C-alpha cells in the first residue's frame with residue numbers, strides 16, 4: 454500500500470462515532486479523509502471541520518457532514534499532515550499554504566494526530582523552509598523583519614503570481630539553518646505586525662504516525 458494511504462488509514466482509527474473531527478490538508482491527509490468518507494458511507498456519525506477550502510470540497514464530495522466554523526467549540530480529533538517533524542513532535546506545516554486554518558483548528562483540538570512520511574523526520578527542525586502567512590500590505594517590511602530573525606524569506610510565487618491563501622494573504626517561505634528552539638522562534642515571528650501566523654507547530658501534536666520504509670508503522 455502507498456505509505457500515505459497506510460498512515461492515513463491508520464489515523465482514521467482514532468475517529469469514533471459522535472466525534473467532531475478536524476480534517477487536515479494535503480496529499481497525506483487526503484487518504485485519511487477518503488477513509489473517513491468510507492466510514493461515513495457505512496454509517497459512522499461524525500461532523501467534520503475542514504482546514505482549507507480544498508479539504509472542504511473534498512469532504513463535501515465524500516458526503517462527510519461538516520460543522521460551520523462558528524459552531525465549533527472543541528474538536529475531539531484532528532488528522533493532518535506535516536512537512537517536517539522532530540522527535541519532540543514539533544512540526545513545520547504550511548507547504549500547501551493552509552497553515553493558518555490548520556493552526557486555529559489544532560488549537561481547539563483535544564487529540565492532534567499527524568501523519569507524514571518517515572523521510573520528513575529530523576533531529577532538529579530546519580530542513581524545510583518555514584511557511585509564514587503575511588499580509589500583502591507592506592510585505593517587503595515584513596519580510597525584512599523576518600530576515601532579521603536569521604532566515605532567507607522568499608515570497609511564494611506560482612505561475613508568476615504571489616500565492617494567495619484561503620484568507621487572502623501571502624506566504625513567505627523562511628529557510629533557517631536549524632531551529633533549536635521552535636516555540637521561541639514561533640513567538641518571535643508572530644510578534645512581527647505583518648505576520649498573520651507561522652508554520653511552526655510546537656508542542657501541539659499528540660502523535661506522529663509515519664511509515665518505516667518497509668510497509669510498517671512508526672509512531673512518536
Ligand SMILES: O=C[C@H](O)[C@H](O)[C@H](O)COP(=O)(O)O
Pocket residue numbers: 477478479480481482533534535536546547548549550551552555
Ligand atoms: O499547508 C499544508 C499543510 O500543512 C500540509 O499538511 C503539509 O504541507 C503536508 O502536506 P503533504 O501531506 O501533501 O506533504
